[in-house]
Amino acid sequence: MRKKEGNKEEDILKAAIEVFAQAGFYDAKISKIAELANVSIGSIYVYYQNKDDIIYKIFDKLWGSLYHNLEALVNRSDLSMVEKYDAMIDMIFDTFTENSSTAIVIAHEQQRLLLRNKESFTPYYDKFIDLGERIVREGVKKKIFNPNIDTNIFRHFLLGAFRDLINSWATSPEEFQLNSVRRNIKFLSKYGILIHNQ
Amino acid sequence: MRKKEGNKEEDILKAAIEVFAQAGFYDAKISKIAELANVSIGSIYVYYQNKDDIIYKIFDKLWGSLYHNLEALVNRSDLSMVEKYDAMIDMIFDTFTENSSTAIVIAHEQQRLLLRNKESFTPYYDKFIDLGERIVREGVKKKIFNPNIDTNIFRHFLLGAFRDLINSWATSPEEFQLNSVRRNIKFLSKYGILIHNQ
DNA sequence: ATTATTTTTGAATAACGATTCATTATTCAT
DNA sequence: ATGAATAATGAATCGTTATTCAAAAATAAT
Numbered sequence: 001m002r003k004k005e006g007n008k009e010e011d012i013l014k015a016a017i018e019v020f021a022q023a024g025f026y027d028a029k030i031s032k033i034a035e036l037a038n039v040s041i042g043s044i045y046v047y048y049q050n051k052d053d054i055i056y057k058i059f060d061k062l063w064g065s066l067y068h069n070l071e072a073l074v075n076r077s078d079l080s081m082v083e084k085y086d087a088m089i090d091m092i093f094d095t096f097t098e099n100s101s102t103a104i105v106i107a108h109e110q111q112r113l114l115l116r117n118k119e120s121f122t123p124y125y126d127k128f129i130d131l132g133e134r135i136v137r138e139g140v141k142k143k144i145f146n147p148n149i150d151t152n153i154f155r156h157f158l159l160g161a162f163r164d165l166i167n168s169w170a171t172s173p174e175e176f177q178l179n180s181v182r183r184n185i186k187f188l189s190k191y192g193i194l195i196h197n198q
Numbered sequence: 199m200r201k202k203e204g205n206k207e208e209d210i211l212k213a214a215i216e217v218f219a220q221a222g223f224y225d226a227k228i229s230k231i232a233e234l235a236n237v238s239i240g241s242i243y244v245y246y247q248n249k250d251d252i253i254y255k256i257f258d259k260l261w262g263s264l265y266h267n268l269e270a271l272v273n274r275s276d277l278s279m280v281e282k283y284d285a286m287i288d289m290i291f292d293t294f295t296e297n298s299s300t301a302i303v304i305a306h307e308q309q310r311l312l313l314r315n316k317e318s319f320t321p322y323y324d325k326f327i328d329l330g331e332r333i334v335r336e337g338v339k340k341k342i343f344n345p346n347i348d349t350n351i352f353r354h355f356l357l358g359a360f361r362d363l364i365n366s367w368a369t370s371p372e373e374f375q376l377n378s379v380r381r382n383i384k385f386l387s388k389y390g391i392l393i394h395n396q
Numbered sequence: 397a398t399t400a401t402t403t404t405t406g407a408a409t410a411a412c413g414a415t416t417c418a419t420t421a422t423t424c425a426t
Numbered sequence: 427a428t429g430a431a432t433a434a435t436g437a438a439t440c441g442t443t444a445t446t447c448a449a450a451a452a453t454a455a456t
Contacts, residue, residue, distance in 0.1 A: 413441105415440085
């Protein structure tokens, strides 16, 4: 019986994230991924069904991580509502910034892939959204969040803003102070741009 | 001298918008665009250099329209600062919703194309952003907008939120009340999600 | 050392679809 | 009518690259 050398499956995924982030999914070459992963082209097809399969597994990994982290947060009763909301923003922020190439891939490719094939998309994405909406509804029920805001619209608003900002930072990190981005997302989503004078 | 029949250039652009929105840029077939435009494949290459050229002209048209409309707004002195901001949101909102397929194409393709080839991208995009930032800085100077918010971050925040919401509506219009989306974008960007109790 | 089993390899395949360009069609001026 | 001149056509080309699979290499058990 032959043993597997190293962890090719993981090497390939890591390489693919970099290649997809740099070139975009369609311009990314399997041969380039193989080269970066120090693996033959054939090996890629041992561990993954095809090119699509690779990107779907990238999504699955990140949304899975976000989902599990949010799950740990959603039922914490030691936090005030606003503390819980801030913790959610921090968690999402940390996850994306610690995986900046994955963040770029998601920002660039997710929308189209969702359109193309909703069935094979990671279930963690919808589960994550559900948990997020639950937190917002909890805030409304506790009369902390504005009940006139549509929960569904708010989550698109917030995630859309997140997506653009994280992607912009990941693409040109020299243009943004990461902590400033974090602070501004928190502040803007809670208080908006206007100065409140009463 | 032979005259051109109808307006093939425009027919092709309109068809391409629909095909790109439906299939995504890379899966879109030139043959499908030709079919939808009632034009031969060869004619497409009479009016456009290549596939890229078509999508760049789609972007140019929409961002050009946004830029010119914003230019008409930016120096209006008959509006209060908040009225001007609301008018800007309304204008962006109307432009995107009146061109919903183009909105989908932009939401799905712009980021990657910007990365791929910043030079051939429409100059109206940057010019539009500049005008938008000027309005925000005017709001700060007039002590209506919060001076602690980073202008650059705010525009990514707002446009990111816009992008996701318009795209979501354009993809599943049955899921959203358009006026509710408009109202919520205005409210959230100005006042945030928290109830202000003082 | 030999065999069995599993892993790895990468040259060859095969399909695809953007782009070209020689040909045909249409219009207009004379 | 005729002939420029331009517009339109679409079959054929050509490069590209994801995927396959038969062979080779590595390991473990005996």
